[in-house]
Amino acid sequence: xxxxxxxxxxxKSFNQIFVSIILYIIVLAFSVLFIxxxxxxxxxxxxxxxxxxxxxxxxxxxxxxxxxxSKAWNTLPFNQFLKNTVIITLSATLGILLSSSLVAFSFAYxxxxxRDIWFMVMLSTMMLPAQVTIIPLFIIFSKINWINTFKPLIxxxxxxxxxxxxxxxxxxxxxxxKELFDSAIIDGCSTLDIFVRIAxxxxxxxxxxxxxxxxxxxxxxxMGPLIYLRSTEKYTLALGINMFRGYxxxxxxxxLMAVSLVAAIPCLxxxxxAQKYFIQGITLTGLKG
Amino acid sequence: MRSSMxxxxxxxxxxxxxxxxxxxxxxxxxxxxxxxxxxxCKYDILTTLKWIGLENxxxxxxxxxxxxxxxxxxxxxxxxxxxxxxxxxxxxLLMNRKLRGTPLFRTIFYVPSVVSGVAxxxxxxxxxxxxxxxxxxxxRMLGIANxxxxxxxxxxxxxxxxxxxxxxxxxxMVIFLAGLQxxxxxxxxxxxxxxxxxxxxxxAITIPLLTPSIFFNLIxxxxxxxxxxxxxxxxxxxxxxxxxxxxxLYIYDEGFQYMHMGYASALAWILLLIILTLTLIQFYFSxxxxxxxxx
Numbered sequence: 323x324x325x326x327x328x329x330x331x332x333x334k335s336f337n338q339i340f341v342s343i344i345l346y347i348i349v350l351a352f353s354v355l356f357i358x359x360x361x362x363x364x365x366x367x368x369x370x371x372x373x374x375x376x377x378x379x380x381x382x383x384x385x386x387x388x389x390x391x392s393k394a395w396n397t398l399p400f401n402q403f404l405k406n407t408v409i410i411t412l413s414a415t416l417g418i419l420l421s422s423s424l425v426a427f428s429f430a431y432x433x434x435x436x437r438d439i440w441f442m443v444m445l446s447t448m449m450l451p452a453q454v455t456i457i458p459l460f461i462i463f464s465k466i467n468w469i470n471t472f473k474p475l476i477x478x479x480x481x482x483x484x485x486x487x488x489x490x491x492x493x494x495x496x497x498x499x500k501e502l503f504d505s506a507i508i509d510g511c512s513t514l515d516i517f518v519r520i521a522x523x524x525x526x527x528x529x530x531x532x533x534x535x536x537x538x539x540x541x542x543x544x545m546g547p548l549i550y551l552r553s554t555e556k557y558t559l560a561l562g563i564n565m566f567r568g569y570x571x572x573x574x575x576x577x578l579m580a581v582s583l584v585a586a587i588p589c590l591x592x593x594x595x596a597q598k599y600f601i602q603g604i605t606l607t608g609l610k611g
Numbered sequence: 612m613r614s615s616m617x618x619x620x621x622x623x624x625x626x627x628x629x630x631x632x633x634x635x636x637x638x639x640x641x642x643x644x645x646x647x648x649x650x651x652c653k654y655d656i657l658t659t660l661k662w663i664g665l666e667n668x669x670x671x672x673x674x675x676x677x678x679x680x681x682x683x684x685x686x687x688x689x690x691x692x693x694x695x696x697x698x699x700x701x702x703x704l705l706m707n708r709k710l711r712g713t714p715l716f717r718t719i720f721y722v723p724s725v726v727s728g729v730a731x732x733x734x735x736x737x738x739x740x741x742x743x744x745x746x747x748x749x750x751r752m753l754g755i756a757n758x759x760x761x762x763x764x765x766x767x768x769x770x771x772x773x774x775x776x777x778x779x780x781x782x783x784m785v786i787f788l789a790g791l792q793x794x795x796x797x798x799x800x801x802x803x804x805x806x807x808x809x810x811x812x813x814x815a816i817t818i819p820l821l822t823p824s825i826f827f828n829l830i831x832x833x834x835x836x837x838x839x840x841x842x843x844x845x846x847x848x849x850x851x852x853x854x855x856x857x858x859x860l861y862i863y864d865e866g867f868q869y870m871h872m873g874y875a876s877a878l879a880w881i882l883l884l885i886i887l888t889l890t891l892i893q894f895y896f897s898x899x900x901x902x903x904x905x906x
Contacts, residue, residue: 360726432628458642481630513627585730
């Protein structure tokens with residue numbers, strides 16, 4: 323593609339160049355629309371109050387200030403919220419990685435009676451609205467005193483981790499040549515050996531995708547913590563931000579954007595580091611079914 | 612020998628799958644049966660369970676709020692899902708033109724969907740703020756003297772939430788893009804030799820071969836949209852005047868605010884039946900429009 327600029331110009335008619343320019347304008351316009359809200363969040367988070375309400379709007383805070391962050395942190399225990407969110411997110415993600423890879427391996431490579439039926443059952447649970455099970459689960463968890471603990475948000479993750487992740491890993495397993503595993507069986511490796519030594523290293527990209535999706539899902543989860551966590555010191559960031567908005571009476575936009583930005587940053591950073599796995603994961607679940 | 616080997620393999624298979632099987636029984640199948648049973652009962656955790664037959668369902672269908680919540684949710688699905696699919700498809704088509712800088716643009720279109728949940732909701736509350744919010748500031752600059760109150764207005768609250776959701780179509784776009792890239796280039800070349808124009812190629816090649824991706828996104832889009840909750844809870848708490856009071860908000864309030872566990876379970880089962888019916892209908896009709904064979 324590159325290096326052939328001259329022939330590119332020569333081979334294209336004026337019409338095609340015109341079309342390209344129009345397309346660029348459209349793409350750029352959409353890019354501005356898509357990036358602007360984020361830019362505005364960052365800009366507002368670093369603005370002193372009087373600049374937030376300025377008309378016409380001030381795009382870049384001058385000078386940027388951290389006062390919104392310190393004010394928010396003085397109002398509510400955001401460090402505690404952060405810590406809680408990290409604990410829940412990492413524990414649940416660990417559970418999902420461990421259990422979903424085992425189950426996916428079983429669905430992809432092991433042969434057992436009823437496997438395909440169980441697989442169909444698993445797929446069909448994808449369309450099950452969580453609300454159907456959430457009420458009995460809440461009752462059960464309250465009977466065993468799990469309410470206002472992190473347990474309801476973490477422990478279920480160790481039981482397969484949800485159909486989406488199992489499906490994603492299974493699809494990835496199926497792209498690997500079966501002979502890899504067959505030859506290991508001939509060499510006398512046990513199934514567990516094969517899983518740990520051969521399968522897991524090979525599906526690292528897919529595991530990364532699962533880890534990222536799970537991280538973001540739990541980091542941003544709102545309904546789970548809302549239902550199960552009661553006292554402020556147990557709150558996650560999502561609950562804390564929601565509480566913060568009500569707490570302030572009149573809404574302090576700078577402070578609200580500051581805490582929202584802190585909640586968004588880990589997900590943004592992870593996305594930029596691991597973009598490749600991300601896109602791969604989505605593509606794998608969306609199409610090759 | 613062979614059969615014991617087979618039995619061992621079967622046992623191993625079950626063993627590896629057992630976390631999910633146990634989880635399915637404990638956290639899905641069991642609770643589902645319990646919730647179906649609960650939907651025929653009156654229960655508030657504190658007092659004892661009381662069987663009331665179909666009373667919850669009878670009450671539910673005569674409750675004004677049930678119909679309001681259902682209407683709002685159907686509105687959200689009917690307008691939101693097609694608009695999001697169209698937006699995602701448009702972006703994917705643009706990305707598939709292989710313009711210079713496409714990876715950068717793809718990232719830009721995807722990034723917003725990384726920000727989700729409460730942070731996203733707060734950002735849009737701020738953008739939609741009627742007097743000093745950015746959106747209305749722009750609209751005034753464009754000469755619109757009285758821009759909508761957005762989240763503060765009964766007419767505009769649902770459209771506002773839909774506009775916001777258009778911003779998060781990155782995942783759908785990526786699925787469409789993968790579908791587009793799977794279409795063999797030769798098909799377009801052959802069509803060009805036959806003298807097909809851009810529009811004709813789009814209608815005769817792109818759309819038919821993209822139907823599996825469209826179908827997948829449509830199914831998932833509808834299932835997820837029926838469960839809309841966080842935005843409405845955080846941004847409007849269902850208001851103003853119940854205009855964003857969605858179905859799951861109703862379930863949440865009945866179940867966890869008023870502790871009407873039986874009634875909330877009945878609501879949840881109606882939602883399940885709606886989603887199930889719609890999904891089955893779509894699978895049934897998909898035979899007529901989804902092209903599965905690869906050329």
